[in-house]
Amino acid sequence: MQVQDVLLSPAFRLLAVSIGSALVANCLTLLFRPALIGRGGERAVRLALARLGLPALHDMVLADALGHTQIDHLVRTTQGIVVIETKMFSGWITGTLYSAGWTQHLAGGRIRHRFQNPVRQNHRHCKAVEAAIIGLTVPVHGRILSAGRARFCKALEVVPIPVSALGQLVMDSPWMARVDSGELEAAWTRLETLARRTPQLRRLHRLEVRARPTPELVLTERMAWALLPVGALSLAVGLVPMLLCG
Numbered sequence: 001m002q003v004q005d006v007l008l009s010p011a012f013r014l015l016a017v018s019i020g021s022a023l024v025a026n027c028l029t030l031l032f033r034p035a036l037i038g039r040g041g042e043r044a045v046r047l048a049l050a051r052l053g054l055p056a057l058h059d060m061v062l063a064d065a066l067g068h069t070q071i072d073h074l075v076r077t078t079q080g081i082v083v084i085e086t087k088m089f090s091g092w093i094t095g096t097l098y099s100a101g102w103t104q105h106l107a108g109g110r111i112r113h114r115f116q117n118p119v120r121q122n123h124r125h126c127k128a129v130e131a132a133i134i135g136l137t138v139p140v141h142g143r144i145l146s147a148g149r150a151r152f153c154k155a156l157e158v159v160p161i162p163v164s165a166l167g168q169l170v171m172d173s174p175w176m177a178r179v180d181s182g183e184l185e186a187a188w189t190r191l192e193t194l195a196r197r198t199p200q201l202r203r204l205h206r207l208e209v210r211a212r213p214t215p216e217l218v219l220t221e222r223m224a225w226a227l228l229p230v231g232a233l234s235l236a237v238g239l240v241p242m243l244l245c246g
Contacts, residue, residue: 019234042072044147045086048166049075057191061201064128068205071125076188078178080139082169083129085122087160089150096155104150118144119159132194133187138179143169 042059049056055076061068073084092109095102097119104113119142126142133140146160161169 042086042147044163045073045084045145045166048163049073052167055188057195059198060191060195061198061205062125062128062132062194063201064124064131066124067208068201069124069128070202070205071128074129074191076184078184080141080179080184081129081133081187081191083122083126083140083142084145084169085118085125085142086145086147087118089146089148089160091150092153093150093156094153097159102156129191133190136183136187136190138183138187145169 046056046058057074058072060071060074062071071083072086073082075082075084089104090106092105093102094105095117099117100120101114102117104115105111106113122142122144126140129140144160145163145166147163150160152160
């Protein structure tokens with residue numbers, strides 16, 4: 001059998017389509033799925049906060065000492081401002097409260113993905129909020145919310161709070177004092193004013209994020225972009241003869 005006959009055979013074309021579609025699907029997943037999943041988690045928290053009836057600001061960008069930082073949710077409570085970092089975790093998560101990064105284990109531990117410790121990440125957010133309301137005696141509390149189905153190691157199991165416990169997170173706690181209502185109103189008004197600048201600051205924030213990507217992210221994106229044309233070519237090899245031959 002000649003090479004041309006092999007390339008035009010139904011079995012080869014089917015194999016090419018299968019390999020190409022798998023490569024394209026996996027590359028697109030690596031490139032775009034994290035952002036889509038993150039937005040899904042933030043949407044779930046936004047709806048939960050709306051049901052609680054608490055004033056909240058979402059997806060806000062603030063300037064800080066390092067440039068610009070994006071905050072998932074700010075919630076106004078009688079005991080201060082709660083800064084929420086939402087993570088759509090899955091798999092098994094390991095790390096410590098103070099480590100630079102946490103590790104996500106998938107597929108029975110065969111796949112590992114290291115990401116920035118969200119406690120540290122949210123610490124920067126809290127500092128940005130404190131700087132924004134400087135001069136006002138309003139406490140700023142940082143919280144990590146898990147909107148996924150991940151399981152956490154013993155060192156982390158009390159750190160991320162599930163969305164189902166959001167009400168307990170933002171409602172009044174008996175051991176925390178209430179904030180002066182005038183100070184709280186002034187702080188929230190200032191934050192609302194700054195939130196209106198988010199559309200202008202978002203582009204600057206994105207440029208800063210792209211300028212300092214993590215090594216893991218760089219490797220993943222390079223691999224995905226390198227394999228994407230291979231998958232597209234494989235799809236073309238399998239589909240074009242089918243279309244031409246009817």
